[in-house]
Amino acid sequence: MNSLDWLHYYQQNKTNRPEPKWGLPSPLDAKMQRALSRSLSHFQLGETGEGKFLIAQARAQLPDDTAYHQALELFVVEEGEHARLLQRLVHRFGGRTIRHHWTHTLFRFVRRALGFKFEIQLLVTAELVGTAYYRLLQTRTRDPVLDEACTLILKDEAQHVDFHADWFGDFQSRLLPLEREIWSAQFQLLFTAAAIVAWIDHGYCLKITGANRAEFFREARRECIRFLKQLSQRAARELNSLMAEITSADC
C-alpha cells in the first residue's frame, strides 16, 4: 500500500469541494421528507465521530507508517464532512439530528471489542451498505439538493472503499490461500448482517421512495462483490512484487 499516495489524495480532496445549492426548494411531499429526515439522521450519526479509537489503534498496530496514520485522520475528517452534509439534509427535510440510536451503539460496541483489523472491516461494510443506500436515494428521489449531496458523498465513498481495499490487499498478500478464503467468508457474513440491519432501519424510507428490498440488496451485494474483486487484484499485485523481490535476491 502506498500510504503517501493516499495522504496526498485526502489532502487534495478536501480542497475546492462544491457545495450543494441548499436554498433550492424541495419537490418532495411531506411524507417522503419526514421519512428521509428520520433515515438520514441515523446515517448522520454514523458518519459523526472523531475516530480517536481507530487512529490510536492504527498507531499501535502500525507504528512506523505515519503517512497511513495521517491519511486515516483525513479519512475521518472526510466522514465528518459527510456528517455535515447529512445534517443539512436532515434540517432541509424538517427533522433533527440525533445523538443515540441502537444501530450506532451496536456498531461502536462491536468494532471496539474486536480490534483494529475488525474495525476497518466493519467500516468497509458500512461504506458498502451506505453506497447502496445513497445510490438508491439518488435514483429514486427527485430532490436536486439531495442529488448533489449524494453525488459528493458517493464520490468520496468509492475512494474510501479503495483506500481500505489497498490496506486489506497488503494484509491478504501475507495469507495462505485457505486463510484468505476463511477471511473472505467471515467478511461476507459480516457484510450480510450489516445489510440486514440497514434494511431493518432504512427499509421504510427506501420503500417510500419506491425502492424495494431486492433492489437494495442487489445494489449492496454488487458493491461487496466489487470490493472483494479489488481486494484479490491488490493481493495478487502485492504477491507478484514480493515474488519478484525474492527472485531478484536469489539471482
Ligand SMILES: [Fe+2]
Ligand atoms: Fe461517509
Ligand SMILES: [Fe+2]
Ligand atoms: Fe466513507
